[in-house]
Amino acid sequence: MACSTTSSHADQFIAPRLVIVEGIMGSGKSTTMRFIAKRLQETGTEAQPVHERTDPHPVRATDELEHWFEPWRDATAAQLAQRALARWTAFVESMRTGVAVVVMDGQLFHGDLTHLLLMEAEPALISNYVQAVAAAIAPLDPFVLYFWQEDVDKAIRTVCAERGDEWVAYQVNWKLAAPYCVRRGFAGLDGLIALYRDYRRMTDHLFEQLPIAKLAIENSERDWPAYEKRILRALRLPG
Template sequence: HPIRFDWDEPWADMPAIQLAQSAAVHWRTYVNLATMSERITVVDGQLFHGNLTALFLLDADTALMRGYVHEVVTAIEPLRPLLIYFNQDDVERAIRTVAAERGDAWVTYQVDWKLSSPYAVRHGLVGLDGLIELYRNYRKLTDLLYAELDIPKISIENSRREWSKYEATIDTILMYPPGVAEAANLD
């Protein structure tokens, strides 16, 4: 993805500040190109996933992560963004459901990768339970950031997997200008 900062360096060789600065440059470059286009773009999972996840795993402090997200949001304002925040109230159930669906190979990959990170090592996270705890803490961060953002946004709890209902909600919010959706109690 043109926004996601790809790095080949091990955890210890990538300071969080370097990742945040490089990722912010990617966003600004993307916005410059997107403002010249007539197309509407969907940037799937890149505000609270991808680079932010990497910053979290690198054990960046909250101020750095908050600053990074706010810098990105400032950069994308000319694109008139709508943030759609999919989440599930029960993080443990969500992770265990995905683990059951994707199997042991997926769990092993996730655990080996994410729990070798500076964040996980500092917190002593191990195994599937450690991965669940990591995501509980990450969810607290993204909930905080979501609440702080002053852009058009909608939060959708999607544990029921009623995708046609969620799509209809998104379609509705896209049809109304900012302020109308809040009055309709869609957020």
């Protein structure tokens, strides 16, 4: 897979003000976000971890909507993309006077972009939105870490087994009620897997197009010591 290696941009990477950890649910984003923030702090760098559940969240645009859980009830995909880009732009402006490195759990893909897919946004709108966000965050010298799994079916079934029936029902009831899933007849766990196959195809392409420092890791084996060494090497942090 083309995006499974460090991009040439990573060789030029020196000191990010923003690190974004991406991947599907259960891929290790939150744990890795905390790991990176801790390692930065150990070097004397002020680092601020931002979890996907941080409230208020600095960039998540659906927080502004009445039905944040079902944004298709309050906005069009184009309106949500515009709101999200405005939030990213304001976030970058707020970072100009600070010194901390923000380490973010998702939000470039996992977050508002997921909702854009669920809202059946056109591929061109999604691509243009991500490129606009990449341009907006460029002053922060961002770095994107992307976890992916060759076998999406196995990855989703594994995380669902680990997190239990209640969590699976929560994911199914929320995501499969969205226009994208209803139109395609997605239902149950198989429907959730089908959604994430589509999501991963989309994010693979978007990641490959990112004009910023980045690293992709296929982490199905869950060999975290090996992955952490690669991450620290890409970030030029002590191992």
